[in-house]
Amino acid sequence: MNKKLAAALSGGAVLVLALSGCGDDGDKKVNDWAKKVCDQVQPQVKKIEDANAAIQKETTDQSKADVVQKTDSTAFQSMSDAYKAMGAAVTGAGEPPVKDGKKTADDAVAELNGIAKSYADLKARVDGLDPKDQAKFADGLKGIATELDKLGKSGNDALTKLQSGELGKAMKNQKSCQRTEQPAPAAS
Numbered sequence: 001m002n003k004k005l006a007a008a009l010s011g012g013a014v015l016v017l018a019l020s021g022c023g024d025d026g027d028k029k030v031n032d033w034a035k036k037v038c039d040q041v042q043p044q045v046k047k048i049e050d051a052n053a054a055i056q057k058e059t060t061d062q063s064k065a066d067v068v069q070k071t072d073s074t075a076f077q078s079m080s081d082a083y084k085a086m087g088a089a090v091t092g093a094g095e096p097p098v099k100d101g102k103k104t105a106d107d108a109v110a111e112l113n114g115i116a117k118s119y120a121d122l123k124a125r126v127d128g129l130d131p132k133d134q135a136k137f138a139d140g141l142k143g144i145a146t147e148l149d150k151l152g153k154s155g156n157d158a159l160t161k162l163q164s165g166e167l168g169k170a171m172k173n174q175k176s177c178q179r180t181e182q183p184a185p186a187a188s
Contacts, residue, residue, distance in 0.1 A: 027166070029097040034170035038177035040089035044082040051075035051082075065131035068141070076123035080116045087112035090162070098166045107158035118151050 051074075058071045087109040095102045122144055129140040163171060171177045 027097070027170070030166055030170040031173060033093050033096050034167065034174050034177065036093035037089050038171055038174035040092070041086050042176040044085045044089070047078050047082040051078040065129075065134060065137045069126055069129060069131045069137075072126045072141075072144070073123050076119045076126060080119035080123065083112050083116035083119065087116065096167055101167075104158070104161055104167070108162040111156060111158040115151070118147075122147060 054071050055075045058068050090105050090109050090112065093105075096105050098104070125140070125144055125147075129137050131137050162168075
């Protein structure tokens with residue numbers, strides 16, 4: 001029933017500031033800015049990952065509709081809050097000390113807030129489904145999965161720009177912004 005929803009999530013519906021690699025030490029002001037952002041973003045990325053894990057756990061055909069609804073609703077709220085908090089982290093760090101830093105940060109914050117709103121909208125949609133009517137509930141989940149898929153494929157140009165150039169190098173240097181690669185799950 002919820003497999004399409006899980007597929008949409010695992011297919012990249014979650015946009016996060018998660019960087020890998022390392023760069024040079026660069027400018028101290030830029031590094032200080034990146035540290036402020038990364039230290040606040042890391043717990044939000046964890047919230048998003050936990051929310052995804054909760055949804056994926058409830059993706060079996062045997063899952064009860066009311067449990068799926070509650071899990072999805074809670075997860076979408078967590079994701080919305082996390083993206084909002086990431087936007088606040090970028091804002092709270094102040095203007096990035098690079099060329100066009102204010103515009104770059106403002107654009108990224110607008111994008112993060114837009115993603116937060118999208119997840120809040122998905123929460124409202126899943127809350128509005130009737131878990132007592134299995135067929136309608138399943139159809140409703142399909143629609144939500146379609147929206148998740150679109151969200152995953154939507155442009156994230158401002159976030160990409162924030163994570164490029166001098167800012168991107170500085171963020172990659174921050175331990176709290178480095179993505180820890182997790183091994184792929186073994187096939188069963």
